[in-house]
Each structure stands twice: as C-alpha cells, then as structure tokens.
Amino acid sequence: xTLPAAFPTKLPALLGRTRxxxxxxxxxxxxxxxxxxxPGRTQGLGLITESxxxxxRLSRVEFAHMNLWATLLGSLCCIGIGRLQDRLGSxxxxxxxxxxxxxxxxxxxxxxxxxxxxxxxxLSRGLGQSALSVVSLAxxxxxxxRRLPAAMAFYSITLSIGFMAAFPxxxxxxxxxxxxxAWAAIxxxxxxxxxxxxxxxxRRSPEECGLAQEGAAATADDLTNAGAxxxxxxxxxxxxxxxxASSTYNLVASGVGLFNExxxxxxxxxxDIYHRSLVFVALFSLVGNFLGGxxxxxxxxxxxxxxxxxxxSLALLSLPSLTTLAHVDAFSVVMGLAGGxxxxxxxxxxxxxxxxxxxGRITGTAQMMTVLASALGxxxxxxxxxxxxxxxxxxxxxxxxxxxxxxxxxxxxxPASAQP
Numbered sequence: 001x002t003l004p005a006a007f008p009t010k011l012p013a014l015l016g017r018t019r020x021x022x023x024x025x026x027x028x029x030x031x032x033x034x035x036x037x038x039p040g041r042t043q044g045l046g047l048i049t050e051s052x053x054x055x056x057r058l059s060r061v062e063f064a065h066m067n068l069w070a071t072l073l074g075s076l077c078c079i080g081i082g083r084l085q086d087r088l089g090s091x092x093x094x095x096x097x098x099x100x101x102x103x104x105x106x107x108x109x110x111x112x113x114x115x116x117x118x119x120x121x122x123l124s125r126g127l128g129q130s131a132l133s134v135v136s137l138a139x140x141x142x143x144x145x146r147r148l149p150a151a152m153a154f155y156s157i158t159l160s161i162g163f164m165a166a167f168p169x170x171x172x173x174x175x176x177x178x179x180x181x182a183w184a185a186i187x188x189x190x191x192x193x194x195x196x197x198x199x200x201x202x203r204r205s206p207e208e209c210g211l212a213q214e215g216a217a218a219t220a221d222d223l224t225n226a227g228a229x230x231x232x233x234x235x236x237x238x239x240x241x242x243x244x245a246s247s248t249y250n251l252v253a254s255g256v257g258l259f260n261e262x263x264x265x266x267x268x269x270x271x272d273i274y275h276r277s278l279v280f281v282a283l284f285s286l287v288g289n290f291l292g293g294x295x296x297x298x299x300x301x302x303x304x305x306x307x308x309x310x311x312x313s314l315a316l317l318s319l320p321s322l323t324t325l326a327h328v329d330a331f332s333v334v335m336g337l338a339g340g341x342x343x344x345x346x347x348x349x350x351x352x353x354x355x356x357x358x359x360g361r362i363t364g365t366a367q368m369m370t371v372l373a374s375a376l377g378x379x380x381x382x383x384x385x386x387x388x389x390x391x392x393x394x395x396x397x398x399x400x401x402x403x404x405x406x407x408x409x410x411x412x413x414x415p416a417s418a419q420p
Contacts, residue, residue, distance in 0.1 A: 023143035027155045029201050030139040035162035036194045039105045039186050040128015042254035047171050048179035064382035071375030074125025075368050081131045082364025089204030090139045095195045101127040102191025109183040134367045138360045141351030142205045152348040153293025164282035228354040230361045241412040243366045245405045246346045247373035255377030267322045280332035288340015308341035309406030316399035320392035353415045
C-alpha cells in the first residue's frame with residue numbers, strides 16, 4: 001500500500017478522527033528521544049568508563065576533569081535550544097539534534113586520540129544531555145495542560161522502561177564486543193533512526209495541527225499559549241528550590257553513576273553487581289514514576305519533592321555502609337524511588353507552574369542547572385577519593401545538603417497553578 005505524500009502531515013488529524021489524541025504519540029516519541037540521550041549522559045558513559053580509561057590510558061581524576069569540562073561546555077547548548085524550539089518547533093529541532101548526536105557518537109566509536117575524544121565528549125554532552133533533553137522535555141509540555149501529570153507519568157514510565165532495557169543491552173555489548181562496537185550501534189540508532197522518526201512524527205503543538213488541546217475546545221488561552229516569561233519564572237523562589245533540588249539529585253546520580261563500579265568495588269563487590277544495581281535502580285525508578293504520578297495528582301509538588309529528598313538523603317547515608325548484596329539492592333531500591341519521584345516532578349513542574357509560551361526557555365534554564373550539577377558530581381567524588389582514599393566523606397556531606405533542600409521544598413510557596 002502506497003501512502004500519500006501528505007500522510008505524515010495529516011497523521012494527527014487522521015488519528016483525531018478515531019478519538020485518539022495525537023499528544024500521546026508525541027509523549028512516546030519524546031520518551032524515545034530521552035532514551036536517545038544515553039551516550040551523552042553520565043549513566044551511559046558509566047557503562048564504558050573502565051574500558052575507556054584502559055583504552056586511552058587515563059586516570060580516573062584525569063577523566064573526571066575531562067568529563068567536568070565537557071559537561072560545562074556542553075551545558076551551553078541548553079541556552080539556545082529552548083529558544084529555537086519555541087520558534088521553529090519540535091519537528092525540525094528533534095530531527096536535527098538527533099542526527100548530529102548520532103554522527104558524533106559514530107565518530108567517538110572510531111577515535112583513538114585523547115584530544116579528539118575530549119572534543120567529541122563535549123559535543124555528545126551538548127547534543128545529548130543538554131539539547132536533546134530540553135527538546136524531549138518541552139515536547140510534552142507543549143501538547144498537554146490539564147492532563148499534564150498523567151502525560152508526564154506515562155512519559156517517565158516509558159523512558160524508564162527504555163533505559164532499563166538499554167543499560168543491560170549496552171552493557172552486554174560492551175562486555176562481549178567492546179565499547180566501540182556498542183557506541184557504533186547507538187550511533188546508527190540515532191542516525192538515521194531517531195532523526196527520521198522525529199521528522200515523521202514530531203509536531204510543535206495541537207494548535208499547529210488544527211487540533212484542540214487534549215480533545216477539548218480550544219480556548220483563547222490555549223491559542224495564545226499564555227504563560228510566564230523566563231524572567232518572571234526566575235523571580236519566584238519556587239523555581240530555584242525545585243531547580244536546585246533537581247540539580248542536586250543530578251549531581252549525586254552523575255557522580256555515583258560514573259564511578260558506581262569503583263564505589264561498589266571499594267565495598268568489596270564485583271562488576272556484575274554494578275550492572276545488577278543499574279537494573280534495580282531503573283526498575284524502581286519506574287515504580288517511582290507510577291507512584292510519583294499518582295501522588296502528584298493528590299499531593300502538592302512541595303510535599304512530593306520533600307519526600308524525594310528524604311529518600312535520597314537516606315540512600316546517601318547508607319552507601320558507605322553497604323556490606324551485603326541485600327544492602328546493595330536496598331540502596332538501589334531507595335535510589336530508584338527517589339529518582340522516579342524527581343523525574344516526575346522535574347518533567348511536570350515547569351509547564352504547570354509557568355505555562356507553555358516560553359516553556360522551551362524555562363525548561364532549558366532548569367536543564368542547564370542540572371547539567372552543570374552533573375558535571376560537578378564526578379569531580380567531587382574523584383577528589384574525595386583521591387584525598388581520603390574513600391568516597392564516604394562526600395556522601396555524608398551531600399546527605400546533609402539534600403536533607404536541607406527537602407526542608408526548603410516543604411516550606412516554599414509554589415505558584416498556585418502548579419498545585420494539583
């Protein structure tokens with residue numbers, strides 16, 4: 001059967017006739033795009049860190065510094081990408097960023113020089129962890145308003161399943177075929193895979209397709225995309241509390257994710273336990289997505305963030321004391337639940353609190369903060385280990401900071417539009 005040339009353009013309207021809201025297609029595509037950021041994320045690089053260190057003959061501190069500067073420089077991509085998405089729409093931006101990231105990952109798979117690898121690491125961070133993440137996050141908020149918590153819960157669950165599948169698959173390829181083969185496979189999935197899929201399915205908003213948002217009659221507010229400006233959002237204490245709390249989680253997750261194998265080795269556990277812990281974290285992050293989505297419709301965002309920070313603080317306090325496999329599994333469960341809650345909050349909060357008009361810019365700013373924090377995580381852990389011979393001190397210090405952020409989240413005044 002030959003599809004008409006206009007089929008991709010008319011797809012939202014065709015599905016609309018079946019009473020299926022096209023926004024759910026956008027949610028699924030956005031989740032796939034977020035999984036596609038794996039080679040530019042700390043957890044993804046953590047799968048190849050040990051192999052990469054041996055291949056390039058780098059120390060952990062040297063690689064931590066490379067990762068720091070790559071993440072800092074890559075975070076600059078957060079600044080312009082939100083503005084471009086607000087102006088040009090998701091279709092063009094998603095396809096372009098996915099294609100560029102795929103090309104960079106393919107080049108990484110064949111590069112042997114340290115300086116060239118650093119340059120590509122900067123680009124993978126900028127295009128993956130920064131740009132593609134901003135695009136993915138904004139896509140859902142631009143399609144949903146009234147059912148945003150449900151949409152973000154589905155989005156979080158879908159991407160958690162994607163990461164849960166990706167971690168062991170990529171880890172097994174690295175183990176059997178080497179990190180270069182694994183990275184080449186990811187590169188081809190992005191280019192042309194995700195790039196073409198994004199061009200075919202992504203759309204800016206329901207109004208662009210002539211659809212009413214979430215199946216309801218379009219209102220004047222829907223059509224004008226009214227909402228707070230970036231400056232107005234930055235002047236609210238809630239923006240900073242939620243952004244800093246989310247960023248601190250990213251700092252912890254990036255540091256633990258990059259050196260998790262070394263952290264567990266310090267406690268006497270082999271590399272296989274590291275891969276097992278990744279699966280447990282991803283699995284219970286999925287549980288956290290379900291539970292967090294349910295709680296977000298009944299609790300205030302402040303209470304949910306406070307709970308997430310309490311769990312994260314508990315996980316950090318327990319990490320230096322792990323001695324059995326059951327302890328590792330329990331840590332992974334708590335860490336996964338905390339992450340699942342933070343993901344739901346971070347993905348939902350900005351659109352609910354500040355509207356859709358400047359969502360790309362607001363999300364981009366918040367994402368930039370999380371990226372900068374993720375750059376600091378590995379260097380903090382590496383420095384602590386270098387100075388003390390252990391990671392324990394930094395975990396105890398971070399636990400105190402996270403607990404304080406939990407208190408701040410509990411008492412901060414959240415904009416009324418962000419309440420459930």
